[in-house]
């Protein structure tokens with residue numbers, strides 16, 4: 001069984017403790033969200049899980065067979081066009097250039113890009129289109145684990161919903177496991193099987209929530225009512241430094 005296991009994880013930058021005693025498991029087919037305020041150590045935690053930085057203390061075991069990323073900024077290669085940017089991940093898999101182009105075009109269309117955009121370079125794309133490309137690039141390889149670090153934060157509400165729906169389609173088919181990082185509680189409630197609430201200074205998990213209702217059946221009403229329920233909790237008000245008057 002593919003799994004990500006994080007045990008007794010601590011992390012420091014200099015003398016500052018960033019993460020303290022983090023423990024969780026992400027199973028195949030699951031969406032696990034880490035929700036917390038900005039500066040709480042979420043990106044650091046994701047980079048540790050993705051093996052982009054070294055573990056200092058504790059343990060991370062990742063037995064997923066493949067993984068990919070999408071970030072808040074799209075991080076496209078400026079000298080490659082839309083299709084070549086998307087096809088990038090497939091090159092590493094030794095798929096023929098022709099086949100890679102076919103698959104890149106197919107997923108580009110699925111993510112709402114049009115044929116007239118295929119030859120464009122990132123500088124000629126809107127922020128929303130760049131984020132479509134970034135998502136397509138992350139998913140074209142059919143990763144078994146997807147790391148998402150605030151991928152919707154810079155998007156307008158329409159595009160956010162559209163990309164979330166595409167993701168929910170894949171989650172529903174159990175094609176994908178996701179480690180999802182966000183400061184947006186409602187977004188997490190819409191997408192997650194489990195939410196871990198991370199409090200800052202140092203980053204530590206203070207609450208866990210589980211949701212059984214399939215993501216495709218969660219409507220706005222569900223998301224609002226669950227948020228309202230969670231936001232009554234003192235610990236959560238404190239974590240987000242919410243001012244409720």
Ligand SMILES: Nc1ncnc2c1ncn2[C@@H]1O[C@H](COP(=O)(O)OP(=O)(O)O)[C@@H](O)[C@H]1O
Pocket residue numbers: 013018036037038039040041042043044045
């Ligand atoms: N490479 C680094 N060196 C030193 N401090 C860092 C580094 N990366 C992040 N930090 C600090 O660690 C804390 C957590 O950052 P980050 O993981 O990016 O939080 P989040 O993603 O929740 O906003 C912040 O105070 C940040 O300034």
Ligand SMILES: [Mg+2]
Pocket residue numbers: 042043044149
């Ligand atoms: Mg971050």
